[in-house]
Amino acid sequence: MKKYLNILIVLTVCFGGASIAFAAGLINGAGATFPYPLYAKWAYEYNKKTGAKMNYQSIGSGGGIKQIKAKTVDFGASDAPLTAKDLDDSGLIQFPMAVGGVVPVVNIAGVKSGQMKLSAEALSDVYLGKIKKWNDVKIASLNPGVTLPDDSITVVHRSDGSGTTWIFTNYLDKVSKGWHEKVGFGTAVDWPTGVGGKGNEGVATYVKRIKNTIGYVEYAYAIQNKLAHARMENKEKNFVEPSMEGFMAAAANADWKGTPGFAVVLTDQGGKNAWPIAGATFIIVQKAPASCANTKEVFGFFDWAYRDGVDMAKSLDYVPIPQPVYTVMEDAWAKEVKCGGQGVWKR
DSSP, rough: OOHHHHHHHHHHHHHHHOOOOOTTTTEEEEEETTTHHHHHHHHHHHHHHHHOOEEEEEHHHHHHHHHHHHTOEEEEESOOOOOOHHHOOOOOEEEEEEEEEEEEEETTTOOTTTTTTEEEHHHHHHHTTTBBBOOOOHHHHTTTTTOSSSOOOEEESSSSOHHHHHHHHHHHHHHHHHHHHOOOOOOSSOOOOOOSSSHHHHHHHHHHSSEEEEEEEEEHHHHHTTTOOOEOOOTTOOOOOHHHHHHHHHHHHTTTTSGHHHHHHHBBOOTTTTBEEEEEEEEEEEESSSSEEEEHHHHHHHHHHHHHHHHHHHHHOOOOOHHHHHHHHHHHHHHHHHTTTSSOOOO
C-alpha cells in the first residue's frame, strides 16, 4: 500500500475543489472504490514507463457518474453499468476494465477466513434484519463445528452511492424474494438495518475495528485489511471461496458484444466454481469530450492497461479483460468518440 500513498495524496489535492483543471499529460478520473487498488497500481507503473500521470479519486460509482456527466473529469468509473438509454441520453460510452468479486467479511472471535459458510437466504436475512444473532439456526446449521457467539450482529453497509452496493444488492435481489419485495437494488438503497461506511475503505475499517460485524467489500480490500471472508453458496448449491478462478467462472459466458452498452451483469451466474457476487467495473467517457487531447490520453492509458496490465490485475485478484473483448471495446472507442467529426482514438 505504501506505493499507492503518493497517488492518493495527489488525488486529494486535485479533486478538492468544485472544478478540475485539465492539464497536458495529466488525466483525471473519479468513481468506484471497487477497482481503486488496481487503478492505483496501473497508474504507478504507467507513470514510471511513460512519465504520464493519471489521478483517480476513489469517491464511489455515484460520484464518478455525476462528474463525467458534468464533464469535470476526463473519465468516470462505475461498477454499476449504465443502461444503453442512459448512455445515449447523456452522450456517453462505457467499457469494462476488469472483473472482480464482492465478498461478505466478518469479525467474529475465533472464526477464520473461509471457515464460515453463508447461504443466499442467510445472507439476505442478515441484511434484512431478520437474523439478529450469530448463533441463529439458519447460520449455525450451515456451520457445524464452528463456535458462533450468542451475540447481536452489527450489519455494515455503504453510506455512499456505490457500484459495490449495486453488485451486492443486485445479487440479493435475484436470490431473495423478501429482498426483492422490500429493498430492490441500486447504487444506494433504503437499508433495513445496519450502519454505513464510506467507500470500500470505510466498510473494511468498520468490520476490522468492531466485533461481531458483517460487511461487504471488493475482494482486494478484504485481502489488504486481513479480513475474514465467508464462503458463499452459489447457484449450483456449492459453497465456494472467493478467488480469481471463481470470478473467471462467473464471467465465462458473458455476452459482451451482444449486450447493449456492454452492460453485462455477472451476479448469480451458473457454474460449479462460480463466485456468486461477481461484477465488472466500467470506465465511462464522453462521446464529445471537453478535452480531446485528454480523452486520447485516457484511451492510451487504458489500452496499455488492457495489454500490459494483465499480470498486475491478476496479482491483485482481478480478472483481466481478454483480448477478443477489449478489441471490441477499442473498436467502439474509434467509432463513437469524436471531436470535430474526427475519431479521437486510432490503434
